[in-house]
Amino acid sequence: MGALVGLGVGVGLLLIWSAFQLPRTPRQGPRPASRTSTLLARAGLASVSPTSFAALCLVTGGVVGLLVQAVSATPPVAVAFGAMGAYLPVTVVAGRARRRQRELAEVWPEAVDHLTSAVRAGMSLPDALAALGSRGPEPLQPAFADFALDYQVTGRFGECLDRLKERLADPVGDRVVEGLRVAREVGGGELGRLLRNLSGYLRDDLRTRSELEARQAWTVNGARLAVAAPWLVLLFMSFQSEVIRRYASPGGVLVLVVGAAACVVAYRLMMRIGRLPTERRILS
Numbered sequence: 001m002g003a004l005v006g007l008g009v010g011v012g013l014l015l016i017w018s019a020f021q022l023p024r025t026p027r028q029g030p031r032p033a034s035r036t037s038t039l040l041a042r043a044g045l046a047s048v049s050p051t052s053f054a055a056l057c058l059v060t061g062g063v064v065g066l067l068v069q070a071v072s073a074t075p076p077v078a079v080a081f082g083a084m085g086a087y088l089p090v091t092v093v094a095g096r097a098r099r100r101q102r103e104l105a106e107v108w109p110e111a112v113d114h115l116t117s118a119v120r121a122g123m124s125l126p127d128a129l130a131a132l133g134s135r136g137p138e139p140l141q142p143a144f145a146d147f148a149l150d151y152q153v154t155g156r157f158g159e160c161l162d163r164l165k166e167r168l169a170d171p172v173g174d175r176v177v178e179g180l181r182v183a184r185e186v187g188g189g190e191l192g193r194l195l196r197n198l199s200g201y202l203r204d205d206l207r208t209r210s211e212l213e214a215r216q217a218w219t220v221n222g223a224r225l226a227v228a229a230p231w232l233v234l235l236f237m238s239f240q241s242e243v244i245r246r247y248a249s250p251g252g253v254l255v256l257v258v259g260a261a262a263c264v265v266a267y268r269l270m271m272r273i274g275r276l277p278t279e280r281r282i283l284s
Helices: 002-019 035-042 050-072 075-120 125-135 138-154 157-168 171-186 191-237 241-248 250-273
Strands: none
Touching: 035 050, 035 075, 050 075, 050 241, 075 125, 075 138, 075 171, 075 191, 075 241, 075 250, 125 138, 125 157, 125 171, 138 157, 157 171, 171 191, 191 241, 191 250, 241 250
């Protein structure tokens, strides 16, 4: 009897205590990826953290700034080139991301053709995707090999497709994956026709974009040359101590600031005028 009374008192005290507790905040969903992490994923560097990349930018900027300071002995010029050095890793990674996206766009039609052949041969869609890890285009093999391992371990096709999209971080890959997801969910005998139509669409899109990029190249190269030229001249002037020290005066600092702002605005404007429409990732 005493144990029963003690249990009832304990339950009552527990209910009273829980009534005065603050309501729990709902669990927030996953945070959207930052621009830095998105850029690293597009470049195939998803294993690099944004913090490490930011540290690399700071180190590069510091090293470049110290070298220019040692040569010119002019702090404003060293700061200007240090800022350029800090932005250099961003430029390199962005260029790598563009090259990787172009490379993947070139091999996706071949990958879809492999899928079409495998489906015609009677393979299931997950097995056909897993086969791309060994027989598909070389740039796509690591991602599909990981997909095969994920599907072998979990057997969850939808979740494995989501992780495949994260590894690829490619707009064309998003379209292919979502098309395959719909075909898998709807079922039926339309998968072969869907894959053939998708392959033809990807080839036409790649052909059109390649022609536009070839015509755009002169605009991009001209903009880069126009922006780099004055700073190359300034770098060569750093070896002439009597000339470069004039930039240590307030007037010289003003010239550097105005020149840097003009270069950034002009470069952004030129790139915006000649920029092609960029594909955005879907359902990511």
